[in-house]
Amino acid sequence: MLLAHPEAEELGQFVEGTLDEPERTAIVQHLADCDDCRMLVVDAAEFETQSAVEPQKWGIARWLATAAAVVFVVALGSFSNHEYRENAAGRRIDLVDDAAHFITDCFDTSIRDGEWLLKHLAPGPSSPDPLVKVEEDYGKLKARPLEARLSGFRHVARHTMRGENDDGADVPTLILQGDAAGVAELRGDDPQTLHARGIAHLLAASTATEANEIRSERSSAVALLQEAANRAPDNAAYQTDLAAALLTAGDKNSRDLAIAHLKKALTIDPRNPEALFNQALALRDSDPKAAIPAFQRYLAVDPSSPWADEARTSLENLQEAP
Secondary structure (H helix, E strand, C coil): CCCCCCCHHHHHHHHHCCCCHHHHHHHHHHHCCCHHHHHHHHHHHHHHHHHHCCHHHHHHHHHHHHHHHHHHHHHHHCCCCHHHHHHCHHHHHHHHHHHHHHHHHHCCHHHHHCHHHHHHHCCCCCCCCCCHHHHHHHCCCCCCCCCCCCCCCCCCCCCCCCCCCCCCCCHHHHHHHHHHHHHHCCCCCCHHHHHHHHHHHHHHHHHCCCHHHHHHHHHHHHHHHHHHHHHCCCCHHHHHHHHHHHHCCCCHHHHHHHHHHHHHHHHHCCCCHHHHHHHHHHHHHHCHHHHHHHHHHHHHHCCCCHHHHHHHHHHHHHHHCC
16 A cells, blocks of 8 residues: 655655655655656656756757656656565665656756756766676686677686586576576667677576577577677677577588678677687688688787687697698
């Protein structure tokens, strides 16, 4: 049951950003459950902006106010299911709190002299990478599940772990699977989201044990990474990671497709280390003679990292082969 609705005056002060922290937090939590008050806040925010901003600034400010209101409503509406809110309360509060700070900042009195506009319209960092936590998890694995490199992922030794964990996944792998599952459920069709979801499915495939699950997750990964590459054709990382997913299939057709995408990646960025490494791996299994100069090209770009040690070992094995 909801507590009593805040007074109209309190909602107005919330929009203006003049409430004390405890009062503001209480309203934020109320708005998370109350559609009626949430819409009042949106309406009040738009009215406040129209009356406070100089006419010549109204076009920009109206856009900012609308954007802030949308962020606020989406952040709250994303957690409209009570059971999910209870299971992820910390995350809900973070999102709602961030949205509240954003919307109140939009109507700060500094907007009247243009200070807010200068601060917030200046170029800033891009949206957060949804794979940050997954990359961190991957770096803690005892053995990396993919032989190919993924863009931005740190080196993890490639070997088969045997012993106490043979009957099930170890703790780092379970953590990776959980965080990857969350990324796989992201919504959105922008290239970054599609790419992140594709990587999540690829990692799910690489850590799964059931053949049907592996095939299903790999298929999803390839489809999502292909769409990301289609929507951002000049992104070398997307081409490279699509190739990494294709290489997990192990068949000639997938390997040939992977090589084609790696060529695209290296056309975009000829010194891309992930693309060079994956190209050498693909050629090692399809054309060993061509793989020798491919590994040499990689080592010219990266002569000393742990990835280079792996490349050097593969090169030496190829050179020693009859």
